[in-house]
Amino acid sequence: MRNFFSVTVSVVLMLFILAPARAQMYVPIDPAVKSKSGEITASTKNLLTKRLGLDSISADVRLLSTLTPDKAAVFPECSPVPTTNDVSGSFDYKRVLLASSAAVKLGVPVANVTATGNQMVLVQDYSRTKECLATDSQTRLLYGQTIRTVITIANFDSQANLSLPAIAANATIGGKSNSVQVQIFGFSNPQIPTLIAGISGKELNVETYGEFAKIHSDLIKLTADAATTPSMARLGIVASEEQDNLRSNVASAFALQQIKDGRSCNDAKAKYKQSSDPSISAIDQTYGLVIGGCSSAVPSSQQKDKASDYLKGIQVKYSIF
Numbered sequence: 314m315r316n317f318f319s320v321t322v323s324v325v326l327m328l329f330i331l332a333p334a335r336a337q338m339y340v341p342i343d344p345a346v347k348s349k350s351g352e353i354t355a356s357t358k359n360l361l362t363k364r365l366g367l368d369s370i371s372a373d374v375r376l377l378s379t380l381t382p383d384k385a386a387v388f389p390e391c392s393p394v395p396t397t398n399d400v401s402g403s404f405d406y407k408r409v410l411l412a413s414s415a416a417v418k419l420g421v422p423v424a425n426v427t428a429t430g431n432q433m434v435l436v437q438d439y440s441r442t443k444e445c446l447a448t449d450s451q452t453r454l455l456y457g458q459t460i461r462t463v464i465t466i467a468n469f470d471s472q473a474n475l476s477l478p479a480i481a482a483n484a485t486i487g488g489k490s491n492s493v494q495v496q497i498f499g500f501s502n503p504q505i506p507t508l509i510a511g512i513s514g515k516e517l518n519v520e521t522y523g524e525f526a527k528i529h530s531d532l533i534k535l536t537a538d539a540a541t542t543p544s545m546a547r548l549g550i551v552a553s554e555e556q557d558n559l560r561s562n563v564a565s566a567f568a569l570q571q572i573k574d575g576r577s578c579n580d581a582k583a584k585y586k587q588s589s590d591p592s593i594s595a596i597d598q599t600y601g602l603v604i605g606g607c608s609s610a611v612p613s614s615q616q617k618d619k620a621s622d623y624l625k626g627i628q629v630k631y632s633i634f
Contacts, residue, residue: 337442337444337455337551338362338364338368338370338407338409338551339407339409339442339455339548339549339550339551339552340360340362340370340372340409340419340549340550340551340552341409341419341421341436341438341461341548341549342385342386342388342419342420342421342547342548342549342550343385343419343420343421344498344546344547344548345420346385346386346387346388346420347387347390354386354387354388354389354449355377355386355387355388356388356389356447356449356451356452357451357452357453357550357551357552358451359374359377359386360372360373360374360377360550360552361373361552362409362552363561364561364562364565364595365408365410365475365598366475366565366595366598366599366601366602367565367599367602367623368405368406368407368408368602369407369408369409369410369475369598369602370407370408370409370410371409371410371411372409372410372411372415372419372552373415374386374411374414374415374418374419377418384417384418385417385418385419385420386418386419386420388447388452388454388547388550389447389448389449389452389454390447390448390454390547391445391446391447391448391454391456391547392448394445394456394545394547395443395445395456395457395545396545397458397543397544397545399443400441400442400443400456400457400458400545401441402441403441404439404440404441404533404536405439405440405441406437406438406439407437407438407440408435408436408437408438408475409435409436409438410433410434410435410436410475411433411434411435411436412432412433412434413432413433413434413465415434416434416436416463421434421436421463422463422494422496423465424465424492424494424514425492431468431469431471432465432466432467432468432469433465433466433469434463434464434465434466435463435464435466435475435480436461436462436463436464437461437462437464437477438459438460438461438462438548438549439459439460439461439462439529439533440457440458440459440460440461440548441457441458441459442455442456442457442459442548442549443455443456443457444551452550452551453550453551454547454549454550454551455547455548455549455550455551456545456546456547456548457499457545457546457548458498458499458500458536458543458544458545458546459497459498459499459546459548460495460496460497460529460532460533460536461495461496461497461498462477462493462494462495462529463493463494463495463496464477464480464491464492464493464494464517465491465492465494466480466489466490466491467489467490467491468488468489468490469489470483470487470489472597473489474601474602474605474606475601475602476602476605477517477522477525478522479605480517481517481518481519481521481522481525482519484516484517484518484519485518485519485520490516491516491517492514492515492516493512493513493514493515493516493517493525494513494514495509495512495513495528495529495532496509497509497532498546498548499543499544499545499546499548500535500536500541500542500543500544501541501542501544502535502538502540502541502542503540504531504535504538504540505532505535508528508531508532508535509528509532511524511528512524512525512528561594561595562595564585564593564594564595564596564599565595565596565598565599566624566627566629567581567585567596567629567631568581568595568596568599568600569599569603569620569623569624569629570620570624570628570629570631571584571596572599572600572603572604572612572616572617572619572620573617573620573621573624574617575611575612575617576611576612577608577609577610577611577612578596578597578600578604578606578607578608578609578610579607579608579609580609581596581600582596582597582607584631603616603619603620603623604616
């Protein structure tokens with residue numbers, strides 16, 4: 314016996330999940346780090362990513378270990394770079410989970426957070442981007458505009474939900490210390506520095522989450538403000554994904570269908586016959602993103618509607634022969 318998706322649905326689904334257009338995932342880098350003549354630059358060969366959910370990945374930079382410690386790597390650039398006319402349209406959320414050492418290599422700011430365990434950095438970009446091929450003819454970069462939230466998390470739990478409300482709740486209930494920094498790339502407005510100063514350096518917890526949400530909402534509104542001057546910044550690099558990501562993407566789509574059909578996470582995993590495959594972790598991640606965790610809890614109507622929105626009219630068939 315074997316599990317399968319119908320061929321037609323599989324092809325459509327893969328195109329939907331992996332399409333490099335609006336939902337392109339990328340590893341964030343510091344736009345300010347520029348290469349100099351004759352300097353060795355890092356490339357797409359130095360990075361490896363693993364999908365954690367529909368809009369989240371983790372990034373591994375162990376291949377950059379030979380570069381100077383505690384210093385951001387230098388990445389290539391596009392020439393010419395995309396223009397502001399190339400990124401008109403809606404914004405998307407992307408989240409990237411990094412080890413602190415990896416964040417340093419990418420030029421992502423890391424706060425000093427008291428930690429006795431695993432310290433990680435979560436980067437959330439609310440961005441719109443345009444892909445281009447770098448001058449090294451092998452590295453694909455993304456230029457655009459973003460509101461970047463960087464959260465340094467002490468004692469990170471590998472099973473933790475990566476949504477900001479969940480991080481705030483964990484900081485309050487589970488004592489998970491963190492520190493928030495906000496960066497704006499591709500926008501200039503006199504109001505931006507004041508708004509950023511209102512949250513940067515603070516801990517994201519239940520008490521401060523409302524304040525953060527309001528500031529983030531105000532920053533989003535400024536993207537369309539008449540006084541805002543748009544520009545283009547080099548936001549990230551498109552990296553290679555691990556080979557098992559295709560299977561994880563399939564498992565994520567299966568989980569979305571199960572949520573839409575009103576089944577709990579436990580029921581979905583029991584139905585998924587490839588229980589020994591590492592891709593089953595994608596079911597936990599998907600349920601975590603959509604309904605807040607993996608349990609025997611049945612999805613609410615709102616959560617089923619959310620899963621349906623992610624599927625965009627695609628129906629995932631799961632049959633056994």
